Amino acid sequence: MKRSYNILPFIKQVLQAEIHQLMRSAVLPVLMSIFFVAAAIALLYGRSVSVSQRATLDSLQADYRQQYTKLYEQLEADTSTPKGKTDRIAATYPAVVDFRLHRSVYHQPGIFSLLSIGMSDIARYYYPISVKGGYVPVEEKVNNPEQLLSGNFDVAFLFIYLLPLIAICLSYNLLSQEKEQGTLSLLLVQHGSITPILLIRLLVRFLILVAGILVISIAGILIAPAGNNSSWRELPAWLGVCSAYIAFWMSLIWFILSWNATAAVNLISMLATWLLLLIVIPAGCRFMANQSYTDQTAGNASLQREIAWETWELPQKQLLDSFYTAYPQYRNQQAYDTGATSSRRAMAYYELVARRMQRVIDIQAAAQRENMQAVKASFYYNPAVYAQALLNSIARTDAGDYDRFREQADVFRSKWKHFFYQLHFNDQLFTVATYKALPDYSPVYNINGPAQWQRGFIYLLLLGAGWLTAGIIVLKFKNLK
Numbered sequence: 001m002k003r004s005y006n007i008l009p010f011i012k013q014v015l016q017a018e019i020h021q022l023m024r025s026a027v028l029p030v031l032m033s034i035f036f037v038a039a040a041i042a043l044l045y046g047r048s049v050s051v052s053q054r055a056t057l058d059s060l061q062a063d064y065r066q067q068y069t070k071l072y073e074q075l076e077a078d079t080s081t082p083k084g085k086t087d088r089i090a091a092t093y094p095a096v097v098d099f100r101l102h103r104s105v106y107h108q109p110g111i112f113s114l115l116s117i118g119m120s121d122i123a124r125y126y127y128p129i130s131v132k133g134g135y136v137p138v139e140e141k142v143n144n145p146e147q148l149l150s151g152n153f154d155v156a157f158l159f160i161y162l163l164p165l166i167a168i169c170l171s172y173n174l175l176s177q178e179k180e181q182g183t184l185s186l187l188l189v190q191h192g193s194i195t196p197i198l199l200i201r202l203l204v205r206f207l208i209l210v211a212g213i214l215v216i217s218i219a220g221i222l223i224a225p226a227g228n229n230s231s232w233r234e235l236p237a238w239l240g241v242c243s244a245y246i247a248f249w250m251s252l253i254w255f256i257l258s259w260n261a262t263a264a265v266n267l268i269s270m271l272a273t274w275l276l277l278l279i280v281i282p283a284g285c286r287f288m289a290n291q292s293y294t295d296q297t298a299g300n301a302s303l304q305r306e307i308a309w310e311t312w313e314l315p316q317k318q319l320l321d322s323f324y325t326a327y328p329q330y331r332n333q334q335a336y337d338t339g340a341t342s343s344r345r346a347m348a349y350y351e352l353v354a355r356r357m358q359r360v361i362d363i364q365a366a367a368q369r370e371n372m373q374a375v376k377a378s379f380y381y382n383p384a385v386y387a388q389a390l391l392n393s394i395a396r397t398d399a400g401d402y403d404r405f406r407e408q409a410d411v412f413r414s415k416w417k418h419f420f421y422q423l424h425f426n427d428q429l430f431t432v433a434t435y436k437a438l439p440d441y442s443p444v445y446n447i448n449g450p451a452q453w454q455r456g457f458i459y460l461l462l463l464g465a466g467w468l469t470a471g472i473i474v475l476k477f478k479n480l481k
Helices: 002-024 027-074 082-092 094-101 155-171 174-180 184-191 195-222 234-257 263-291 297-312 316-326 344-381 383-394 399-424 432-436 449-477
Strands: 103-106 126-129
Touching (some): 027 103, 027 432, 103 399, 155 234, 155 263, 155 383, 174 263, 234 383, 263 383, 316 344
């Protein structure tokens, strides 16, 4: 009890002195002013991207509802007039309904998407869905995933790149300042150890930076456009990862300070560490990823045209046999009826083109997955990119989120396609019941995300704890403990 009574006044004294010194210095106000101005710009940029995407998705959904209502009402059209007959046909024929509805699936923006843009301004966040249409690399250039983990001037970029520089500027002379002012020896005589004093002073700086993160994050949530997935459960994960990342940097700064070098040497060492972790190592990983990546976009576009032409030339029976081999449930007594009102041949053609092209895409996707696994393996010696990837994942803008979205779109397109196959191959028309039974799409996020965020948070904390322990050992070795 006596020990804690003595420690508390000591901590209070150091805190008061440190806060007083920071408030008197012009360094902290200048650095934080720069940070908040840059954060305001990043928030506005992120919001512009988010608002644009939200407007596009709202337009797609409104268009679908409008077309659905129009076709549904045309079921009751007056067939005694030419226009009524045309409207009735358009509302009942599956091929016309599939063409006019303009169904699209979309990746729901998260509430943190304007804070960490990630791939959202590059990747496709919606896909048109129809029996004929598909989503293949022709529609989107596939980019190196490592290169897409960063690159936007958003809030996450500021947290990853700018906050460590602010921490360095606020902390590089903590120990050397005491030595140069002649107070280091006095502190050692009075307290017997410099470690608790340095830890408290670094803690003050850490808390200031975390407070800045909290203010900017809350501001980003408040200005998020209406319609984004507004769940607050990601906020603890976001703040946790940001805080663990800054704690990791404060531990690195602590380790460099523990060598008791001059302020100039400390500053150079810390900036060199910043360059190594944020520029050199990520650039090396990016180079290795680029070595194994080949852009297949142009080749796929050409190959798809060739496949479409070759498939079109197939004999009608061979084309239908190929379809029924894959989907025997649609073979019936009218299996080879391709009269003027039948769409069997067209459906079989679209399906065979898609399956032939998908074989090529699957091979490329497997290579892309291996490339992505190599990128993820580099996270453990690439903490800055790891933290960026975690923030992207919390914002639902990571490369993996869009990969899962494509998988969801594939599943829904298959469901949509078979719904119409049931009509086409059984010569059925749309009715009121058929309209109400149309497949609906609900976007789903990665359920494994929280576990990934927790692992990343723990890893960054353990990394920081390692450097903190190393700094204590160095201080003890130099008799400054």
